[in-house]
Amino acid sequence: MPRPRKRATRRHPTPPGRPRRKRAASAAPNPRGVTSHDVASLAGVSRSAVSRSFTPEASVSEKTRRKVMAAAQKLGYQPNVIARSLITRQSRLIGLVMGEWENPFYTTMLRDFTEKLGGRDYQLMLLASRTPADVEAAMRMLMRYRVDGIVFVSASPTPESAADYVRTGGRLVLLNREADGLPATSIVSDAARDGREIAARLLEAGYGRIALTRGDARLPSGVLRVNALRQAIEASGRARILVDRSGVLGYDAGRAFGNEMMALAEPPDVVVCSTDITAIGVLDAIRLDRRLAVPAQVGVVGFGDIPAASWASHELSTIRLPLAAMIDLAVSTLLAEPGAATTPRRIVVEGEIVVRSTLRGAASRPA
Secondary structure (H helix, E strand, O other), X not given: OOOOOOOOOOOOOOOOOOOXXXXXXXXXXXXXXXXXXXXXXXXXXXXXXXXXXXXXXOOOOHHHHHHHHHHHHHHOOOOOHHHHHHHHOOOOEEEEEEOOOOOHHHHHHHHHHHHHHHOOOOEEEEEEOOOHHHHHHHHHHHHHOOOOEEEEEOOOOOHHHHHHHHHOOXXXXXXOOOOOOXXXXXXXXXXXXXXXXXXXXXXXXXXXXXXXXXXXXXXXXHHHHHHHHHHHHHHHOOOEEEEEEOOOOOHHHHHHHHHHHHOOOOOOOEEEEOOHHHHHHHHHHHHHHOOOOOOOOOEEEOOEOOHHHHOOOOOOEEEEOOHHHHHHHHHHHHOOOOOOOOOOOEEEEOOEEEOOOOOOOHHHOOO
């Protein structure tokens, strides 16, 4: 049986004088669908002008930049960084591999790196590495993201993974670590000079029984510093090193070491540590646990000059590293122009001893 036909609906013309009913306005465009072409059309500029307006230090007039930014804001446009990286072959990402999270020196370094790179329109990818396997896993992850450079802090890659990364065109920087033959630029303090400076200050203050403590005994910078200090002390004939202990790192380890030293039949009259946080642990052991006077009975020296070193409750004497200069050198190495020379080099910076109230004679040399 044939189906009945639908009755056709007739459109009646709008009577004269009556306003035509408007269709409902369509929803605002999804910002994810807005392209640089849309921004260029609205701003009345070329697509390359849009690209330059969003690229730091690119050549574009201020008038054009304002027009582009106004159009982008109106459309809700944000440049697609991933798409741009495919064109420019630059991810604008820098990897940072860090091992010592407990040391506030490195958290200060992390903050400064983030600010410096952000000012150049680069972002930081932070990966933790407590073991050699962690370091290798971090290298593989960063290579997958095609990072433009990698900084190693308190960690080092293997020669094989470093070579693999450099072959891709990336750059490696080791901060406060020796490169040891790696294809990387190392930025280190003059460790031997630091050791001699500490020894001279201890001898000047009249200390005679010295205890040394450090974390990893294999670190070249630590070896250089301790050897230089030892040579200066032995050459003076006025003091001697009672203890040279490695594997002591962090506040708890420092406090335990301080208590152990003060319990000796012949305790040291000064303790020199490889980090400030270890030195603060030693300081609390001497003052709080053993009730000894600092610096009259025992002196304490740290390394790094973290913010807590200058607190009134500590006033720790220490070696201050030029952290801002070291980070500037690292950033300039990582972000050098593609055609610039990239031969790995060793850059040496000088620290300075800061004498506060944990060493005798601080009143005559305020810091």
